[in-house]
Amino acid sequence: MSVASTATLTDLRQQIEGIERVYRRARTVLPFDVLAIDAKLPGGGLALGALHEIAGGGAGAVDGAAAVALAGGIAARTGGTVLWCHYSDDLFEPALARFGLTSDRVMFFKARDERDLLSAFEEALRHGGLTAVVGELAGLSHLTSQRLQLAAEQTGTMALAVRRWRRHVDAREYGLPTTSFTRWRVTAIPSAPLPVRGVGRAKWHLELMRCRAGNGADFEVEACNAKGLIAIPALLADRSAEADERHVRAVS
């Protein structure tokens, strides 16, 4: 690609961002610290001050266990206080410490219904004192996602919507358009066998289903560790292909 056409491209990108009103705030990102994933995301990571959706695949669409783990890990890495909104009665709060979200950093909000949850979600995003707000919910209309997105944008708080449905068939909803920046689906896959008896680190099939200003992708990763970091399994990371994957970190 010639230098001139790169310049044109950058120019066009800026114009589009202008139309999308993304320019408002110099957007900062939270990288996954996994090159293969960060390369697929505009800016080199998950945008702060934006809405991201996470759901489980397969049985995970109903129980949302893996989605909670991923959201917990991301929220933990934002570094500040986190509000966790939910209305389920099967969340076991102390388990979030396994992904780095220790009890001193997270406050929980148990809503009576989804309406209450959304109002608290938005209120918390607008406040600005938190670094991330997680909401476990089923329905997310285009309009609601817009509201959440705007609230997140104003304060630079990361909004994580963990989508979880009562029935498998409802999970079809996940295809409907929203204004979220990224949309992820995480499905448990068999983990690498350990040399001894026991259960090792969980493994996920992580799909980036939708990404604003980027393309979809999918990855095979190891689940969040106690620092909230996911990792590419060793065999894959050693692959030479990654080295020549050209990647320029976008500056914004």
Added chain:
Amino acid sequence: MSGTSGPSRDRPLVLKGSDGRRRVISAADDLALQVGARVGMPVAKAGSLFSDLVILDADPVADAVALEKLAIWALRLYSPNVAADAPDGLILDIQGASHLLGGEAGLIEDAMRRLGDLGITAVAALADTWGAAHAVARYGGQGHQIIESGKSGEALRRLPVEALRLPAEMLPDLHLLGLDTIGELSAKPRPPLAKAFGNKLFRRIDQAFGRTPEPIEPVDAPELIKVQRVFAEPIGAPETIEKYTRRLTDQMCDRLEQAGLGVRRLDLHFTRVDNRVETVFIATAKPVREPKRLARLLCDKIETVDPGYGIEKMVMTAAFVETLVMKQTLASFEVAARPDVEDLWDVLTNRHGEGCLYRAIPTATDIPERGIKRLPPGSVDTGSSRNADYRRPQRLYRKPEPIMALAGLPDHPPRAFTWRGQRYGVTCADGPERVQGEWWVSDREKGKVRDYFVLEVENGERFWVFRTGDGQHESTGSLIWYMHGKFE
């Protein structure tokens, strides 16, 4: 009564008052009631019948003052609308106030506990109207009663006519007519009775049944800081109410600043032109004196106020205050990047109720479902890190579900299991982690055992299952397998 100056507790005690003509017993303690003294009995008769009776003068004025004090105590803690229900009761309007203490039952329980700590034996009743609550508390028979909304009439009909707060001289005549219960009385045609007893009788009945409103005039405490605004022209539009709420909040904060106080609970009463009082209030976790923040919290609640034909007076009362010293904000090298989140917790708590927002603190117990304590946002408890290194699932089913499992005894993990109609083959497993029943919590848990396993199944999902019993001793459990949680 306590202290050395008080009369002995071993002797029956009565207080004497006057009923206009003679001196009668106005109050008697349990011991006196046991020996046979009754309220209303002439003092001379009681003195001659029961030789060791201690008779003291009743002091109705001091009683009234003490009751007023108690009303202010309740005003601070429970509800913006509290009045003394002389001579021996308090009346609280807890509409919109109970959610802060875990509902109506929670509020009553809390009030009874605190009154008990103060050395006051009390009974409580909750009903739709002042009259009904008064009647059920005194004549309902049982300790604490909550009459469901709309059922007050039913509860009232069974009670004696004494419960209606009627003048004492009216009661013998009613009994003479054979009208012993409120049900009998309210079923009678009104005109003949009204002629004999006057309007007061039916006003009390209507008030008890909720047909005539009976507003509670909140107790007035001079020491509470109060600001008010009277409108020449009644206001009704939400924007106007909001505007004046902000002004009153500004004034309130000035007054608080002079006194060096911060507010923990702020009440705002709206007096309507039809003389009804609408009340909203807010509570904060720590004392606050910022007009912006307080106005924000109050304005959130304005939509619940029904202005009716207009509001002619707004009164703002600092119901519960604490000292708030000036804090110097230092020019620090380390600039706080993000604003304080405490006001967000206040906003959410005031909007959705106290229990909604919580910190989850791990506790020192082996039983997973007990391993968590939910505390309010302001708490500083850090809990116990005893279980920090154990693998616990993020989804924990509140009620473990029985599963069909195939496993070797005594301590092998299942090879396969069936849960919710689906069969899973286990590829790898961790365990057992043995959890013993806590005999100090419940006798039935004594000697009981659960063996927990982490299982990964063929498609990669991970479950947390347990077996009751250790597989060797029958007394430890029935060897049934349960699904208890789901990992990532």
